[in-house]
Amino acid sequence: MIICIGAGPGDIGYLTQRGAALIRDADVVAGFDAVIRVVQSIIPASAEVIKMNYRDQVAQLELVAAAHHAGKRCVAVFMGDIHFSGFQYLERVERACGHPVDTLPGISSAQILASRTKVCFDETTFITFHRRGDLAPFKRHLVHVLEDLRNAIVIPCPWDAARSFMPRDIAAYLLAQGIPGEHPTEVWENLTGNEAEWRGSLAECVDREFTDMSIMLIRTRTPMASQIEAAGAA
Known part of the structure; x- marks a missing residue:
């Protein structure tokens, strides 16, 4: 067995x-x-x-x-x-x-991230770059996901420098493809362990370094909690 x-x-x-x-x-x-x-x-x-x-x-x-x-x-x-x-x-x-x-099956970091960030999988696409082989089709798919106004949960590629596609690389690629830098973006590290989180914009992510144990969320709109706070302030 x-x-x-x-x-x-x-x-x-x-x-x-x-x-x-x-x-x-x-x-x-x-x-x-x-x-x-x-x-x-x-x-x-x-x-x-x-x-x-x-x-x-x-x-x-x-x-x-x-x-x-x-x-x-x-x-x-x-x-x-x-x-x-x-x-x-x-x-x-x-x-x-x-x-x-x-x-x-087990529990994935993508499922944990969706729980931490309160995103719905019906409105979200999961893409992993943690794979061998050509990443180009998956990069193009990520662009189309954001153009279709869906959230994206992304697992980066942490391997050698020749293939590395970490959050800052992902952000730079998307900006070069015309994706607006204002997209709310989060990177979480060591989920369910010694967790660390970063929140900012896609443009700001280009200047950030993250560990191999990271996972990324690119939102198509401001999180609901922020929308509620903004409405209350108004």
Whole structure:
């Protein structure tokens, strides 16, 4: 048996009960170092832990697949929700195993951000740049989202300088594409952990630096709370 589970955005309190039960019953628990740290306290002492990073993930997933084919209960743990930014990793798991695998969704940082900022997903588009491959189609999609007057929740790309597309880069790109700099913009870091938030405009975001653990909200209009305050002041 092998199943891929979303472990939430960083606080084990956001791991689902079903996900926790699967980890506690596992013979093998696999994942990137940061994700393993989130669930370390509930991994049974008898379980084999297979950690990996971007460089060795293919080789390490071969070990997980071998354990799965040997009949062991294997869990591959993902940060957040598998189907938000983890889909390419899921494909690597399935490639190693040679067949589709079961998944258990988790809570994503996008869902937490929507809760913190009180935005409705019906009026919001989620886009992740946390992926391998060509980012150009997703950049164009983000422009169209804002032109269509929808909010955008965006996960940046934090990799090497050649591909990095962090909040300041995203803001600069959008301004260059003619998106107005007045869009209310927020960047949150370390959601459910040692949280930090920044609020300003898209134009102001160009001059700000943020950590790899950041997520961005670009609004199409002023937040409702500010509208209410402005109406009261009038």
